[in-house]
Amino acid sequence: MWRIQPAWRKPLRCFGIKPEALLTAFVALAALISSVPRATSAEPAPLTWGADATSGAPYVFDNPANPALVIGFETDIIEAVARRLHRPSRFVQNRWDNLIPGLERGLYDVAIDGIEITPEHQAVVDFSIPYYTTFEQLVVRKETPGVTTLDDLAGLKVGTLKATLAQRILDKAGTMKVFTYDEQLNVYADLQNGRLDAVLLDAPIALYYATPYPDLRFVGDPIALIRYGIAVPKGRTDLLSQIDAALADIRDSGELRGILERWKLWNPLMAAELNDSRPSHAQPTEFNAFMAATALKLGWRAVLERYLGFLPLIGRGALITLGLSILSMALAIALGLLLALARVYAPRPFSSLAAGYIEVMRGTPLLIQILFVYYGLPNIGLKLDPFVAGVLALGFNYAAYEAENYRAGLQAVPRGQMEAAIALNLTRVQSLRYVIVPQAIRIVLPTMTNDFISLLKDSSLVSVITMVELTQTYLQLSTTYYDYFGTGLMVAAVYLVMGLPFVRLARWTERRFEVDMHPGGARRRGAVPFLRKGITP
Amino acid sequence: MTTTTDPPFIAVESLCKSFGDTLVLQNVSFGMKQGDLVSIIGASGCGKSTLLRCLNFLEVPDSGKISIGGIALSRSGPEQPFDQEMEALANTLRSTVGMVFQNLNLFPHKTVLENITLAPMVVKRASRNRAEAEAMALLEKVGLQDFAKRYPMNLSGGQAQRAAIARALAMAPQVMLYDEPTSALDPALVDEVLQVMHDLDREGMTQIVVTHEMRFARSASDYIIFMEAGQIIEISDADELFQNPRDERTRQFLKHFPR
Numbered sequence: 003m004w005r006i007q008p009a010w011r012k013p014l015r016c017f018g019i020k021p022e023a024l025l026t027a028f029v030a031l032a033a034l035i036s037s038v039p040r041a042t043s044a045e046p047a048p049l050t051w052g053a054d055a056t057s058g059a060p061y062v063f064d065n066p067a068n069p070a071l072v073i074g075f076e077t078d079i080i081e082a083v084a085r086r087l088h089r090p091s092r093f094v095q096n097r098w099d100n101l102i103p104g105l106e107r108g109l110y111d112v113a114i115d116g117i118e119i120t121p122e123h124q125a126v127v128d129f130s131i132p133y134y135t136t137f138e139q140l141v142v143r144k145e146t147p148g149v150t151t152l153d154d155l156a157g158l159k160v161g162t163l164k165a166t167l168a169q170r171i172l173d174k175a176g177t178m179k180v181f182t183y184d185e186q187l188n189v190y191a192d193l194q195n196g197r198l199d200a201v202l203l204d205a206p207i208a209l210y211y212a213t214p215y216p217d218l219r220f221v222g223d224p225i226a227l228i229r230y231g232i233a234v235p236k237g238r239t240d241l242l243s244q245i246d247a248a249l250a251d252i253r254d255s256g257e258l259r260g261i262l263e264r265w266k267l268w269n270p271l272m273a274a275e276l277n278d279s280r281p282s283h284a285q286p287t288e289f290n291a292f293m294a295a296t297a298l299k300l301g302w303r304a305v306l307e308r309y310l311g312f313l314p315l316i317g318r319g320a321l322i323t324l325g326l327s328i329l330s331m332a333l334a335i336a337l338g339l340l341l342a343l344a345r346v347y348a349p350r351p352f353s354s355l356a357a358g359y360i361e362v363m364r365g366t367p368l369l370i371q372i373l374f375v376y377y378g379l380p381n382i383g384l385k386l387d388p389f390v391a392g393v394l395a396l397g398f399n400y401a402a403y404e405a406e407n408y409r410a411g412l413q414a415v416p417r418g419q420m421e422a423a424i425a426l427n428l429t430r431v432q433s434l435r436y437v438i439v440p441q442a443i444r445i446v447l448p449t450m451t452n453d454f455i456s457l458l459k460d461s462s463l464v465s466v467i468t469m470v471e472l473t474q475t476y477l478q479l480s481t482t483y484y485d486y487f488g489t490g491l492m493v494a495a496v497y498l499v500m501g502l503p504f505v506r507l508a509r510w511t512e513r514r515f516e517v518d519m520h521p522g523g524a525r526r527r528g529a530v531p532f533l534r535k536g537i538t539p
Numbered sequence: 540m541t542t543t544t545d546p547p548f549i550a551v552e553s554l555c556k557s558f559g560d561t562l563v564l565q566n567v568s569f570g571m572k573q574g575d576l577v578s579i580i581g582a583s584g585c586g587k588s589t590l591l592r593c594l595n596f597l598e599v600p601d602s603g604k605i606s607i608g609g610i611a612l613s614r615s616g617p618e619q620p621f622d623q624e625m626e627a628l629a630n631t632l633r634s635t636v637g638m639v640f641q642n643l644n645l646f647p648h649k650t651v652l653e654n655i656t657l658a659p660m661v662v663k664r665a666s667r668n669r670a671e672a673e674a675m676a677l678l679e680k681v682g683l684q685d686f687a688k689r690y691p692m693n694l695s696g697g698q699a700q701r702a703a704i705a706r707a708l709a710m711a712p713q714v715m716l717y718d719e720p721t722s723a724l725d726p727a728l729v730d731e732v733l734q735v736m737h738d739l740d741r742e743g744m745t746q747i748v749v750t751h752e753m754r755f756a757r758s759a760s761d762y763i764i765f766m767e768a769g770q771i772i773e774i775s776d777a778d779e780l781f782q783n784p785r786d787e788r789t790r791q792f793l794k795h796f797p798r
Contacts, residue, residue: 421597422644422703426658427634427710436657441648 048090051080052105053115054098056477058186059210059292060265061116062093064482066295066308069315075206075265075288076114079133079249080232082257086248096468102127103377105235109468112245113233116204118167128238129231130245133258135271137224138168139208141201143193143217149200150222153177158199161189168202171226186211187484194218204228206267210292214484224271264288296483309488312479319475320496326392326471327458327500333397334457335450338404343434345405346412356405363402369463371395376467392464400457407449411442444512451508455501472496548573548745549594549714550611554603556589557617563589564600565769571761573608573713574743576736578756578777581766582792587749590766591716594747595636596629607635608713634662637707641719643699645691645706651678652687655706662710670709677705681735697728704735715739717748721755733759753796757781765789 053062055072065071072093084091094110101113105127119129142149149155156177162168164182172180181198183189186207192198194215201212202225212218232249234242252258253276262268266286273279344356363371376391386394415438423433462473470478476493480486547570556564563586571577579587592598594605599621604613612628614621621629645654655674659665665673678684681701691699700720707715717736721729733755740746740759750756756763757777765773765780765788773780773789784790 416642416644418640418642418644419646422638422640422646425595425597425633425636425638425640426706427630427662428658432661436661437646441646444648 046089048092049080049084049087049112050092050094050110052094052096052101052110052113053077054101055093055095056474056481057098057115058207058481060206060267060289062114064315064478066292066482069311069479069482073288075134075261075267076116076230078261078264079252079258080112080114082252082261083232083245083248086251087244094468095470095474097466100377100466100468102233104468105233107377107380108235111234111238111241114230116206116230117233119229119231120167123233126236127233128236128242129233130242131249132229132231133249133253134230134262134267135275136205136228136230136267136269137271138171138202138226138228139205139220140222140225141190141193141203141208141212141218142199142221143196144219145217146199146219152202152225155200159197161192161198161201162203163189163207166203167226167228168204172202185481187481187486190215190218205269209266210289211484214293214296227271260284305488308483309492312489312492315475315479316472316492316496319470319472320500322389322469323458323461323472323497324500326389326396326461326464326469327454329393330396330400330461331454331457333393334400334404334453337397337401339408339439341401341405342408342412345409347430347434360402360405363399364406368395368399368460369466371399372463372467388464388467388469391467392461392469396457396461396464400453403453404450407446407453408442411446412438414445415441447508447512451505454504458497458501546609547571548575548608549747550604550606551590551594552604552613554590554593554605555601556586556593556598557601563769564593567603567766567769567771569764569771569774571745571747573745574740575761576740576746576748576759577762577764578760579747579749579764579766580751580753580756580792581772585766586769587764587766588718591638591718591747591749594714594716595633595638597638599629605632607632610635634710635713636716637710637712637714638716639700639703639707639718639720641722643691643696643703643723645694645699645703647691650688650690651683651694651702654691654702655709658706659709674705674709677708678702680708680738681705682731695728696724697731700724700728700732701735704732704739708739714745714747717746717750719749719751721750721752753781753793765792767792 053072053074053076055062055064057063060074061076062072062074065073077093081091094104096104096109096113098115101115101117102123104110105113113127117123117129119132123129140149140152149158152171152175155172155175158178159181160172160178161181161183162172163186164184169180169182172178178200181192183192186203189198189201189203190212193201193212194217201208205224208220212220232245234245249258259268259272259276259278262272263282263284264287266289268282341356341360344352345360346353348356372392372395375395376386376388379386379391419437419441420433423437424430428436461471464471465474465477472493476489480489483489550570552568554564554567555562567586567590569577579590581587589598593600594607600614601617602614602619604611606612610628610632612625612632614625645651646657649657652671652674655677656665656667656670659670659673660667675684675687678687681704683698683701683705686694686698686702691702694702704715704720715736720736721732724732729752733752736746736748736755737759748756748760760777763775763777763780764771765775765784765786767788773784773786775785780789781793784793
């Protein structure tokens with residue numbers, strides 16, 4: 003199978019409003035999110051199924067004609083299964099790499115997304131009876147002569163997807179130069195434009211992603227044998243037998259053949275397996291619809307319509323990204339300030355603890371922290387909602403960077419300021435609150451803005467814990483439509499637009515504080531009208 | 540030196556303080572009456588600033604006794620913990636003392652007026668109106684009534700130091716301490732600060748000034764303390780110290796200053 007890995011950005015640092023207010027808001031929101039009422043009606047609990055809608059056609063993917071819908075031949079199959087179990091079905095998005103960990107963690111009842119029945123997989127999950135059998139398909143350019151078997155590939159440049167059965171096959175043969183990709187779209191594009199000589203991938207992928215290229219040709223006999231099954235957590239024997247019974251019924255009633263034919267996936271292997279050699283009669287309606295919707299050449303009106311259709315999805319992703327970022331930043335600011343104060347002003351054990359926290363959080367990858375909070379903490383009985391887990395992980399991580407930023411800011415305030423405040427009989431806490439921290443904030447503000455903007459982008463990492471935020475939305479849309487360009491520009495623009503208000507806010511506060519503290523500097527910038535207004539009582 | 544039989548208003552007895560292995564104050568004792576202006580002079584590093592900072596507990600003395608206006612705090616030695624009880628006592632003592640620093644320690648993010656009203660509003664919970672009215676009166680006293688809305692960056696050094704005096708006075712101290720209040724100023728700005736201290740002296744404020752301004756020390760002080768190497772070498776009437784120093788070390792020090 004294939005996997006899609008967004009390029010992990012290096013974890014970075016962050017922004018300031020009233021920490022208490024933001025913290026309150028954060029706690030309230032977290033409480034709200036975790037208190038969303040669970041279904042309690044008499045209706046049977048839905049059969050929840052995990053899949054990765056970014057992994058592409060024809061498995062489980064966003065409907066190109068209506069991106070708000072998840073479709074695919076496996077979507078059809080699992081829904082048929084749910085119907086037979088008399089349960090509604092509910093899709094849960096998760097990255098393909100994490101489908102099996104998510105299953106073990108209980109995020110969904112079953113996982114179905116081109117998961118091959120292999121001994122490695124069987125060691126961790128149970129599989130239903132196979133619902134589809136396919137093979138690895140070799141694809142070359144039309145003018146490439148004489149390639150029909152793996153042996154003919156010696157010395158050639160062959161592309162495939164990372165961590166797939168096809169890659170293992172190629173590596174084992176060892177006679178060709180293997181290039182591995184994250185994205186099926188790019189493999190066939192590179193084959194078309196001559197960067198590759200051949201591509202070996204699962205036949206359904208070849209069918210959906212190589213067919214649109216007129217210069218490509220399917221060659222050779224089926225290589226290897228792949229069986230897909232529905233993955234069920236170990237020990238759920240009752241569920242497994244129900245699913246097996248349902249699948250058997252779907253298969254025997256002819257419904258499976260109907261689904262596969264609509265997706266143009268009915269193949270001789272299936273015919274042999276099902277002992278059903280009748281000629282194909284149904285139209286591949288779903289396949290045709292996909293080809294039509296994703297056709298590379300479209301009129302500008304259709305393109306525009308398509309992009310307009312993306313807006314609700316992108317908007318939803320953007321809201322999640324923004325909410326996640328603002329809440330994590332609030333947490334990072336509050337916790338960072340505490341850590342910085344502890345580091346600079348607290349007695350020994352506390353300052354060392356704060357220093358230790360900062361070192362650990364800065365010294366370990368954010369990605370691992372996110373995975374740890376979400377998938378690791380349940381081991382000690384702490385099961386968090388993905389949104390809450392994302393906010394906590396991002397907030398705790400950025401708090402370390404904020405703390406260092408604030409520490410520098412606090413230390414940049416001359417020591418005499420503290421002494422002057424103490425001499426005026428202010429307590430230490432009052433001195434910090436009225437004298438030191440307000441001055442430090444002015445110093446750290448530009449860095450905090452930077453940090454917030456990088457947090458906005460780092461928040462895409464939470465896609466690993468099933469959150470469909472803006473970057474994940476981009477991946478889903480672009481893989482569905484072969485369109486990294488237009489969708490990319492749209493999503494980039496949204497990120498930019500989300501960051502801009504904060505940049506402007508920071509510039510404004512910076513200028514305003516500068517006016518307060520250095521009126522001469524403000525005059526040089528011609529900001530005189532600001533001067534009088536900027537003075538606070 | 541105090542010659543009255545009344546108990547002195549400020550009494551310092553056997554004060555000792557060291558930073559690490561360096562003994563900064565060795566058995567320092569002196570007393571002063573209410574309304575006195577005392578100057579402390581001596582070479583840099585002689586411990587005069589530390590002595591001043593001990594008086595409002597910016598430095599905690601290792602041992603000795605400090606009493607101001609009848610409230611006394613004593614410590615037997617560095618091994619005696621400076622516990623909460625002592626901390627509370629130190630805070631009480633500190634509240635009777637105002638301090639002006641050498642470096643211009645106004646709060647740069649606050650206007651002159653806000654600098655002055657902060658402590659009364661935060662510490663004494665004074666209403667804004669009252670704190671501002673009192674602050675304006677104090678600014679008038681130091682000649683800065685027109686500068687209330689300015690930020691410290693917009694003041695000359697002399698103005699800033701006068702504002703700092705007004706800020707300290709806003710807490711209604713019984714004693715004012717000055718740690719080289721004019722050393723960081725242009726010579727042309729020194730007099731306006733000294734004038735304010737003169738005025739306060741006339742009004743009966745008890746003041747202790749660590750200074751290098753020998754002219755001021757001589758003309759304004761009731762008496763002068765000369766320190767060297769953490770010890771008080773000589774306490775004398777101002778004129779007498781300058782004209783007739785009793786100790787050879789005092790003589791050596793004063794040699795550097797033209798009469």
